[in-house]
Amino acid sequence: MSPRPGIADPLWYKDAIIYELPVRSFYDSNDDGIGDLPGLLQKLDYLQSLGVTCLWLLPIFPSPLKDDGYDIADYRSIHPSYGTLDDFTRFLEAAHERGLRVIIELVLNHSSDQHAWFQRARHAPAGSIERDFYVWSDTDQKYRDARIIFVDSEPSNWTWDPVAQAYYWHRFFHHQPDLNYDNPAVLQEILGILDFWLGLGVDGLRLDAVPYLVELDGTSCENLPGTHDILRAIRRHVDTHWPHRLLLAEANQLPDEVSAYFGAGDECHMAYHFPLMPRLFLGLHLEERDPIVEVMARTPAIPDTCQWALFLRNHDELTLEMVTEDERDYMYLAFSAQPGARLNVGIRRRLAPLLNNSRRRIELLTSILLSFPGTPILYYGDEIRMGDNIHLGDRNGVRTPMQWSGDRNAGFSRADPERLYSPPIVDPVYGYQAVNVEAAEREPGSLLHWTRNMTRLRRMFKVFGRGTLEFLAPDNRKVLAYLRRYEGDVVLCVANLARTAQPVQLDLAALDGLVPVEMFGYTEFPVIGRQPYFLTFGPYGFYWFELQRPG
Amino acid sequence: MASTGLSFSVPGEAAVPAACDVVVGIAAWNNAGTIGEVARAVAHALGRYGPGAGVVLADGGSADGTIERAREALAGMPAVMTVEFARPAIDPLRAPYHGLPGRPAAMASIFREAAGRQAKALALVDAALTSVTPDWIARLVDPVLEGGFDFVSACHARLAHEGAITRSIVYPLFRALYGLRLHQPAAGEFGCSLRFVRQVLDQDIWAGEAAQTGIDVWLESEAATGQFQVGEAQLGPRTRAPTPDAPDLSTTLTQVVGALFADLAARTEVWQRVRGSVPVPSFGEAPKIAEPSSVPDVMPMLEAFRLGYTALADLWGWILEPRILLQLKRLASAPPERFRVDDGLWVQIVYDFALAYGLRTLPRDHLLGALTPLYLGWLAGFLLELGEAEPADADARVERLCLAFETKKPYLIAGWRWPDRFRA
Numbered sequence: 001m002s003p004r005p006g007i008a009d010p011l012w013y014k015d016a017i018i019y020e021l022p023v024r025s026f027y028d029s030n031d032d033g034i035g036d037l038p039g040l041l042q043k044l045d046y047l048q049s050l051g052v053t054c055l056w057l058l059p060i061f062p063s064p065l066k067d068d069g070y071d072i073a074d075y076r077s078i079h080p081s082y083g084t085l086d087d088f089t090r091f092l093e094a095a096h097e098r099g100l101r102v103i104i105e106l107v108l109n110h111s112s113d114q115h116a117w118f119q120r121a122r123h124a125p126a127g128s129i130e131r132d133f134y135v136w137s138d139t140d141q142k143y144r145d146a147r148i149i150f151v152d153s154e155p156s157n158w159t160w161d162p163v164a165q166a167y168y169w170h171r172f173f174h175h176q177p178d179l180n181y182d183n184p185a186v187l188q189e190i191l192g193i194l195d196f197w198l199g200l201g202v203d204g205l206r207l208d209a210v211p212y213l214v215e216l217d218g219t220s221c222e223n224l225p226g227t228h229d230i231l232r233a234i235r236r237h238v239d240t241h242w243p244h245r246l247l248l249a250e251a252n253q254l255p256d257e258v259s260a261y262f263g264a265g266d267e268c269h270m271a272y273h274f275p276l277m278p279r280l281f282l283g284l285h286l287e288e289r290d291p292i293v294e295v296m297a298r299t300p301a302i303p304d305t306c307q308w309a310l311f312l313r314n315h316d317e318l319t320l321e322m323v324t325e326d327e328r329d330y331m332y333l334a335f336s337a338q339p340g341a342r343l344n345v346g347i348r349r350r351l352a353p354l355l356n357n358s359r360r361r362i363e364l365l366t367s368i369l370l371s372f373p374g375t376p377i378l379y380y381g382d383e384i385r386m387g388d389n390i391h392l393g394d395r396n397g398v399r400t401p402m403q404w405s406g407d408r409n410a411g412f413s414r415a416d417p418e419r420l421y422s423p424p425i426v427d428p429v430y431g432y433q434a435v436n437v438e439a440a441e442r443e444p445g446s447l448l449h450w451t452r453n454m455t456r457l458r459r460m461f462k463v464f465g466r467g468t469l470e471f472l473a474p475d476n477r478k479v480l481a482y483l484r485r486y487e488g489d490v491v492l493c494v495a496n497l498a499r500t501a502q503p504v505q506l507d508l509a510a511l512d513g514l515v516p517v518e519m520f521g522y523t524e525f526p527v528i529g530r531q532p533y534f535l536t537f538g539p540y541g542f543y544w545f546e547l548q549r550p551g
Numbered sequence: 552m553a554s555t556g557l558s559f560s561v562p563g564e565a566a567v568p569a570a571c572d573v574v575v576g577i578a579a580w581n582n583a584g585t586i587g588e589v590a591r592a593v594a595h596a597l598g599r600y601g602p603g604a605g606v607v608l609a610d611g612g613s614a615d616g617t618i619e620r621a622r623e624a625l626a627g628m629p630a631v632m633t634v635e636f637a638r639p640a641i642d643p644l645r646a647p648y649h650g651l652p653g654r655p656a657a658m659a660s661i662f663r664e665a666a667g668r669q670a671k672a673l674a675l676v677d678a679a680l681t682s683v684t685p686d687w688i689a690r691l692v693d694p695v696l697e698g699g700f701d702f703v704s705a706c707h708a709r710l711a712h713e714g715a716i717t718r719s720i721v722y723p724l725f726r727a728l729y730g731l732r733l734h735q736p737a738a739g740e741f742g743c744s745l746r747f748v749r750q751v752l753d754q755d756i757w758a759g760e761a762a763q764t765g766i767d768v769w770l771e772s773e774a775a776t777g778q779f780q781v782g783e784a785q786l787g788p789r790t791r792a793p794t795p796d797a798p799d800l801s802t803t804l805t806q807v808v809g810a811l812f813a814d815l816a817a818r819t820e821v822w823q824r825v826r827g828s829v830p831v832p833s834f835g836e837a838p839k840i841a842e843p844s845s846v847p848d849v850m851p852m853l854e855a856f857r858l859g860y861t862a863l864a865d866l867w868g869w870i871l872e873p874r875i876l877l878q879l880k881r882l883a884s885a886p887p888e889r890f891r892v893d894d895g896l897w898v899q900i901v902y903d904f905a906l907a908y909g910l911r912t913l914p915r916d917h918l919l920g921a922l923t924p925l926y927l928g929w930l931a932g933f934l935l936e937l938g939e940a941e942p943a944d945a946d947a948r949v950e951r952l953c954l955a956f957e958t959k960k961p962y963l964i965a966g967w968r969w970p971d972r973f974r975a
């Protein structure tokens with residue numbers, strides 16, 4: 001097992017900056033047109049220099065890849081396109097040597113229909129342990145209150161299996177049968193898989209689709225008590241055998257429902273804050289702070305050892321399931337003028353295209369991401385303003401090859417272009433000829449260098465990952481202002497959500513006598529007094545201030 | 552000699568008692584010529600602490616009779632323990648360390664022995680020294696035993712022109728970073744408490760590459776930045792037996808300054824919150840030492856600076872701001888009587904090198920090597936300014952330099968946080 005960085009701090013994930021990447025898309029080392037683990041290893045220096053501290057790898061397991069690897073056919077091996085277990089171990093050691101932690105996926109809810117468990121189940125007699133690894137029914141009328149998630153492609157959550165002569169249950173694609181946690185043997189298998197990867201030295205597991213583990217008639221089959229029982233059992237196992245490893249829950253739910261996945265600090269360490277993300281975009285487009293403040297106000301307190309995972313974009317569509325119908329309609333009008341940009345209940349676009357490639361808007365939202373309470377997750381390529389291709393189907397348009405240079409195949413692979421798993425972005429605005437790491441490295445003012453500075457600054461202050469949040473309420477609603485406090489540190493963040501210059505007066509009387517020191521340039525601003533504190537901003541401008549006692 | 556890193560007692564020695572009030576550690580490797588005097592001084596000093604005192608000799612596999620010489624010198628001591636530490640393999644591509652090879656392993660061995668015996672106070676000395684006196688031990692140990700101090704740093708008496716790397720960079724920068732006026736943060740000798748020993752043994756610094764040349768600076772900054780009571784002991788001159796393979800100035804500068812820069816890079820969240828500095832309690836009178844009749848010849852230093860400017864100006868352009876380069880250009884053509892490196896200029900040079908170190912603007916060895924001619928320029932200006940001054944005059948001059956480091960610290964913080972703001 002490789003040594004792991006900073007093992008002394010059990011709350012390491014609170015200070016982390018996570019970088020999400022599909023191995024397939026990052027770098028191809030063997031010229032077969034598909035990114036792989038040796039390729040990723042070659043790019044670790046880049047990731048270290050970016051200032052991220054933790055890598056989240058999308059699924060790397062053997063899979064028919066009908067859902068980008070979330071359809072796992074073997075939980076204890078590596079997809080041959082990505083390398084071998086030895087490659088993975090070498091990658092993990094190299095990452096740890098650089099102080100980078102590694103999180104991988106563990107899809108708890110379902111497997112691929114190609115998994116040996118499912119093939120065995122189909123042929124096993126009804127009622128046997130083998131058969132009961134999955135959820136079967138003679139009718140497709142059970143659990144009728146459960147919604148269909150992939151409404152664009154799945155007519156039902158039940159699919160008929162002619163071999164088993166029964167319907168099997170699936171909350172996602174029909175080729176992803178749900179595992180049956182009413183069968184204790186399933187959990188035992190899952191714990192064994194968990195031991196396998198944590199034993200190799202993996203620092204954490206992202207638990208995909210956790211709200212759907214258990215089914216119960218007459219319910220939505222989401223967030224059921226039985227599901228939490230399963231998660232507590234998993235957490236107990238981790239704490240006993242693998243202390244300080246992370247469980248990150250993917251639960252696309254409202255904050256008060258998601259917070260249940262923290263339990264009393266005895267379920268998952270982290271969970272995504274799904275509703276925040278669309279409201280950040282909404283607030284920016286409305287030039288109005290209320291959507292952001294309101295969603296945070298509705299966010300319940302969580303146990304001290306737990307943490308929200310925050311993100312702007314990821315490998316899925318910008319999901320709009322957790323906004324109101326009006327907000328959803330507004331978001332569609334504002335951010336998906338092209339009909340092809342919409343998918344399921346969301347918008348399949350990357351960060352830069354969503355923000356019309358506005359550098360100021362990107363910087364503003366990133367500054368909020370990095371200063372809000374939680375652990376930020378950056379999506380690969382967003383640091384160089386990579387674009388997308390909505391014509392590639394499903395969510396493939398945001399999973400195109402990483403653009404390393406202006407060379408053939410964006411420097412991603414030396415394979416013949418037609419062998420690439422996906423064409424790189426070639427449009428005039430986001431095409432790899434202009435948008436690539438090599439160009440960004442050579443441009444001192446690039447977003448890449450800016451991002452490095454921001455991650456570096458964020459890493460210096462635990463207040464961002466661990467501090468409390470307190471919103472201010474200035475009259476100008478285009479300005480978002482909040483205080484973060486942790487131990488002796490107080491940080492004031494102020495952001496102008498408008499495309500025009502804005503003034504603001506902040507009531508900082510409670511902080512009378514402190515000196516705001518602008519954090520990027522370490523510039524002292526006038527001391528805070530009893531009167532309202534006056535600031536002005538350029539379009540989409542923002543400040544972070546350390547509030548210091550006068551020297 | 553293969554090293555196990557395991558503790559063992561040399562046959563014929565009495566074991567250090569299970570519990571000890573005071574332990575003195577001596578780190579050695581092939582120091583047969585000097586260890587006898589060191590050990591005698593230690594034995595003499597420990598006499599006043601009674602039977603609750605012991606010596607831990609950490610040896611790196613000496614083949615010259617070092618252990619035997621030490622045993623002879625410590626013959627009257629009731630408690631002596633010898634431990635063996637692992638010396639790192641010699642890397643022919645790297646300059647040798649200017650101190651004891653494997654010093655971190657030696658320290659860790661001594662610390663473990665001291666912690667195992669619940670020693671209330673530990674002092675550490677180097678077996679290669681020729682100037683250790685019994686009062687060194689008392690001044691390092693007593694503040695810990697009697698005053699509740701956790702770390703007592705050594706401050707050796709020095710001539711005005713001695714210890715210039717410390718005076719020009721290490722002391723002012725350490726003080727500006729961590730806010731404590733510890734005058735010789737890489738001296739090598741120190742006293743410390745059991746609490747400190749336990750704290751540092753828990754860290755994962757010991758086996759790392761950075762520790763090989765930077766363990767002394769790391770220990771001082773650990774003391775300065777933790778919740779520890781820190782003081783300083785005034786000791787006599789620190790002299791070492793000459794060795795044929797002593798590294799040159801550039802190597803020593805690279806190792807010492809590199810260690811401090813590495814520490815700076817690792818503790819950003821600490822030093823960026825520190826403003827100003829405070830003195831630390833001092834123990835003992837600084838011994839008077841006679842000044843030599845002549846000062847060092849500065850002409851070779853000036854020549855090295857000018858040659859450095861000719862050869863390295865382009866490289867310095869990656870590290871230093873244009874206006875700094877212009878000042879250096881003017882200095883390169885200045886006659887000796889007007890050659891002075893202004894404090895503001897020197898501070899900015901050191902800070903820019905620290906920033907470039909953090910950003911990895913150049914390979915770090917190359918970067919630190921490029922500092923040597925600039926340092927020699929500073930030293931020439933310093934010596935020309937001091938003339939035949941007393942050590943106290945040098946100290947007063949260094950104090951002004953330290954204030955410049957503190958005043959300009961926001962530049963370092965800003966540059967660290969937003970390094971490319973001038974280029975963006």
